[in-house]
Amino acid sequence: MKPWTRIRRSALVARTVARLWLIYKVPVYTRRLLGRPALKGPELDPTHERAAKVVLATALAMRGVIIKSCQFIATRSDVFPPAFIEELKQLHDAVPAKPFAVVKETIEQELGRPIPEVFAALDEQPVAAASLAQVHLGRLHDGREVAVKVQYPDIEEIIQLDIRNMKRACRVYERFEPQPLPLMPLLNEMTKHIGFELDFLREADSADRVRELFKDDDGVKVPEIHREWSTRRVLVMEKVGGMKITDAAALKAAGIDPADVVQDLMAVWVRMIMGAGFFQADPHPGNLFVTKDRQLVLLDFGLSKELPEGFGLGIFELMFSMMTRSEAAMIRAFQELGFRTKTGDTSHFVQIARRMLDRSETGRFEGEFTEEMTDEMFDAVREDPLVAIPSDFVLVGRSFGMLSGIAHTLGARANVLQAMGGG
Amino acid sequence: MTSHAEPSLTFSEDELLGSRKYDEPLIAGGVRCHGGFDEDGRYHSPRTLHRTPAISAWQDQLLRSGHDVIEISRALMPPQYPNVEQAKLLLRHGVRDPMVRSLTIISIVEGFGAVIRDVRVPELAELIVEPIDGTALSHLRHGLFEAHARDEAGYEDEGGHKQMWEAARDLALEHPKIPGDVLMRLMGRRSRAPKRERPFPQLDEKLERMLAMMAQVLVIEVFAEGTFQWGIDVLSDPEVSAEPQAAGDMVRYIQSDESPHVEYLRTALSEVRARTLRTVDGKQIAGCKVVDGLLHDMLHNLTRNRPREQREDVRESMIAAMQDVANPTSLEEEYESLASAWTAPAQTGFEPSSAA
Numbered sequence: 022m023k024p025w026t027r028i029r030r031s032a033l034v035a036r037t038v039a040r041l042w043l044i045y046k047v048p049v050y051t052r053r054l055l056g057r058p059a060l061k062g063p064e065l066d067p068t069h070e071r072a073a074k075v076v077l078a079t080a081l082a083m084r085g086v087i088i089k090s091c092q093f094i095a096t097r098s099d100v101f102p103p104a105f106i107e108e109l110k111q112l113h114d115a116v117p118a119k120p121f122a123v124v125k126e127t128i129e130q131e132l133g134r135p136i137p138e139v140f141a142a143l144d145e146q147p148v149a150a151a152s153l154a155q156v157h158l159g160r161l162h163d164g165r166e167v168a169v170k171v172q173y174p175d176i177e178e179i180i181q182l183d184i185r186n187m188k189r190a191c192r193v194y195e196r197f198e199p200q201p202l203p204l205m206p207l208l209n210e211m212t213k214h215i216g217f218e219l220d221f222l223r224e225a226d227s228a229d230r231v232r233e234l235f236k237d238d239d240g241v242k243v244p245e246i247h248r249e250w251s252t253r254r255v256l257v258m259e260k261v262g263g264m265k266i267t268d269a270a271a272l273k274a275a276g277i278d279p280a281d282v283v284q285d286l287m288a289v290w291v292r293m294i295m296g297a298g299f300f301q302a303d304p305h306p307g308n309l310f311v312t313k314d315r316q317l318v319l320l321d322f323g324l325s326k327e328l329p330e331g332f333g334l335g336i337f338e339l340m341f342s343m344m345t346r347s348e349a350a351m352i353r354a355f356q357e358l359g360f361r362t363k364t365g366d367t368s369h370f371v372q373i374a375r376r377m378l379d380r381s382e383t384g385r386f387e388g389e390f391t392e393e394m395t396d397e398m399f400d401a402v403r404e405d406p407l408v409a410i411p412s413d414f415v416l417v418g419r420s421f422g423m424l425s426g427i428a429h430t431l432g433a434r435a436n437v438l439q440a441m442g443g444g
Numbered sequence: 445m446t447s448h449a450e451p452s453l454t455f456s457e458d459e460l461l462g463s464r465k466y467d468e469p470l471i472a473g474g475v476r477c478h479g480g481f482d483e484d485g486r487y488h489s490p491r492t493l494h495r496t497p498a499i500s501a502w503q504d505q506l507l508r509s510g511h512d513v514i515e516i517s518r519a520l521m522p523p524q525y526p527n528v529e530q531a532k533l534l535l536r537h538g539v540r541d542p543m544v545r546s547l548t549i550i551s552i553v554e555g556f557g558a559v560i561r562d563v564r565v566p567e568l569a570e571l572i573v574e575p576i577d578g579t580a581l582s583h584l585r586h587g588l589f590e591a592h593a594r595d596e597a598g599y600e601d602e603g604g605h606k607q608m609w610e611a612a613r614d615l616a617l618e619h620p621k622i623p624g625d626v627l628m629r630l631m632g633r634r635s636r637a638p639k640r641e642r643p644f645p646q647l648d649e650k651l652e653r654m655l656a657m658m659a660q661v662l663v664i665e666v667f668a669e670g671t672f673q674w675g676i677d678v679l680s681d682p683e684v685s686a687e688p689q690a691a692g693d694m695v696r697y698i699q700s701d702e703s704p705h706v707e708y709l710r711t712a713l714s715e716v717r718a719r720t721l722r723t724v725d726g727k728q729i730a731g732c733k734v735v736d737g738l739l740h741d742m743l744h745n746l747t748r749n750r751p752r753e754q755r756e757d758v759r760e761s762m763i764a765a766m767q768d769v770a771n772p773t774s775l776e777e778e779y780e781s782l783a784s785a786w787t788a789p790a791q792t793g794f795e796p797s798s799a800a
């Protein structure tokens with residue numbers, strides 16, 4: 022990395038922190054001068070939105086860790102305000118691609134040979150560009166079609182620098198903010214996650230693990246990995262495709278009932294989360310296709326997670342206790358899942374469950390964690406600093422929320438209990 | 445209130461959910477459960493104060509008007525796997541995981557019984573030609589499904605069958621560690637949900653779904669009788685159970701609670717059998733044709749392939765669990781020698797031809 026790149030990136034972060042400071046603090050001081058009460062809760066939404074826009078702009082300018090941390094923020098709705106997250110969700114599509122020359126250099130460096138030796142064809146235009154990598158379609162010499170995920174050059178060093186900068190910014194923030202969000206532990210957790218995601222061989226292992234789990238099930242497809250051409254920074258996979266899972270019109274035109282697709286989808290995630298304790302933790306519609314013969318195609322195993330033993334049973338017991346409104350069982354389930362209260366007062370858990378139940382359409386829990394319910398849960402945890410939520414649960418809850426979102430788009434319900442066989 | 449000549453046929457939801465006063469509640473594994481004991485120490489099932497007499501009255505009415513109450517042949521009931529002797533053999537050899545797993549799965553499946561309350565009940569009076577006042581049918585949505593759901597899963601802080609099976613397990617096997625793969629076993633093999641073919645597309649879809657669900661639950665409830673006997677036999681054997689009396693009794697209480705489930709379901713389905721259903725295209729179809737068709741399909745599927753598949757899946761995990769003992773081969777041989785042979789009877793008793 023050239024020294025001026027280093028300086029420029031550090032300066033960008035510093036400037037962003039300064040602007041955030043202005044956005045949040047200037048109104049506080051002004052209001053104080055004018056003798057008005059401070060803004061609270063939803064009143065702060067426009068502020069959060071403006072702040073998020075600033076972060077977003079920086080992220081796009083910097084790529085790498087900042088984008089990744091924005092995506093990470095979007096996965097921690099238990100800590101960050103919704104307005105913030107809405108704005109940052111855009112990052113999923115908004116990243117500009119790198120020119121092909123850069124991609125070519127990485128591939129040839131990683132594979133140790135010129136591109137034509139490995140690929141009979143490789144599109145110069147990427148099909149997708151994300152935070153750490155972009156994806157190009159191509160063909161091997163034996164005729165097999167492939168998708169090649171190529172990491173951006175320098176990304177690893179860039180990330181290390183960015184993380185250092187962010188930790189510095191974080192320390193400043195914690196010094197000045199009387200009630201800081203617990204950013205440092207999150208930053209550490211994120212550093213670990215990004216490290217995993219940067220290693221494509223690890224992603225390949227995760228893909229293999231999920232493929233193995235569904236090896237007897239011809240309704241599930243995980244692209245094969247071409248290990249001989251894959252490295253930590255280049256992933257060569259079988260090319261897959263299909264209809265977008267949320268495209269109800271296309272599904273119907275192919276003679277597929279969207280309700281069946283939802284049932285398949287739920288069965289697959291319930292099997293991973295509750296059964297195997299290992300799951301793809303990012304089921305957004307961009308990572309899911311449906312083929313003409315109703316096969317569900319799963320992509321992107323960069324964010325895959327192993328759950329502690331007994332976690333699936335804990336989730337089941339939590340849902341069950343909510344269904345039967347057994348408060349004693351709710352408390353037990355929350356504790357088994359690793360929820361803690363600072364004071365040891367377990368009535369917080371019952372409050373959280375009640376708030377979730379109030380957000381369900383029928384006022385009862387029938388087995389679906391809707392986005393509204395998971396959002397409500399994260400709100401409840403965020404507003405009650407006495408409660409600590411296990412990060413595994415955040416990922417699981419968020420995944421169920423995303424699945425429920427897909428189900429609703431298709432006019433169906435994402436009932437977890439039913440997917441387990443209870444209906 | 446009750447006159448001897450004319451037993452009432454109409455009940456409020458509160459009545460159907462009402463329990464008698466107990467002298468002593470049932471406490472299982474530290475959890476207050478439903479049901480309780482009278483002054484003589486006799487167990488009484490929950491929510492039966494009016495439910496049991498109500499069901500008898502509806503059945504009597506059906507019989508008086510010359511109709512049958514359907515009966516599912518117990519010969520169709522597949523045997524438990526592993527059977528009582530096999531289960532005891534494993535426990536005697538310290539192989540406990542399979543038993544812990546089975547009992548946990550039973551408790552969860554019992555709990556799932558609560559989904560019966562989510563069955564959408566259509567406007568039956570509009571879809572059935574003959575009147576349905578004063579029948580089990582007209583009470584499904586007004587107490588019968590809800591009582592059933594609460595019996596199985598528990599309600600608020602009062603445990604039901606789920607919690608009672610857990611208690612029986614924890615009593616007999618002394619709070620064992622639950623194997624990490626129970627939910628995976630519960631879900632079994634997955635194959636893609638087949639394209640759904642509606643057996644009676646001429647019916648209102650909600651009605652068809654409700655009747656299919658009731659037929660399925662009835663069959664499961666009847667077959668569960670085998671599970672209860674098995675549970676009692678294994679868990680009350682002092683050689684393998686730490687609390688033979690308490691654990692066995694717990695399963696006996698569950699068993700006695702189940703009888704109203706079988707009874708209201710067979711009554712309501714028999715009431716449909718005795719009536720005529722309207723189809724969506726303005727025609728009519730005999731209720732017996734629909735009910736018998738659904739029961740036949742259900743019994744056929746549950747007695748043909750399912751027992752063998754389940755058996756194969758379970759057997760695999762049994763053999764795996766045996767590998768930790770000193771002499772796995774001889775244990776395996778003894779285990780296999782105890783196996784019970786079973787073939788499903790040729791007839792379900794609800795063959796399409798038998799439908800008038």
Ligand SMILES: Nc1ncnc2c1ncn2[C@@H]1O[C@H](COP(=O)(O)OP(=O)(O)OP(=O)(O)O)[C@@H](O)[C@H]1O
Nearest residue numbers: 149151152154156168244258259260261307321323
């Ligand atoms: N095997 C494949 N066949 C066809 N297209 C693919 C394949 N793998 C990835 N793609 C395309 O590339 C896109 C990005 O891939 P992927 O989600 O793996 O990247 P990512 O960097 O992890 O993305 P993000 O960080 O945004 O989650 C996918 O949405 C899909 O459109």
Ligand SMILES: [Fe+2]
Nearest residue numbers: 554596605702
């Ligand atoms: Fe039961």
Ligand SMILES: [Fe+2]
Nearest residue numbers: 557665702705
């Ligand atoms: Fe039952």
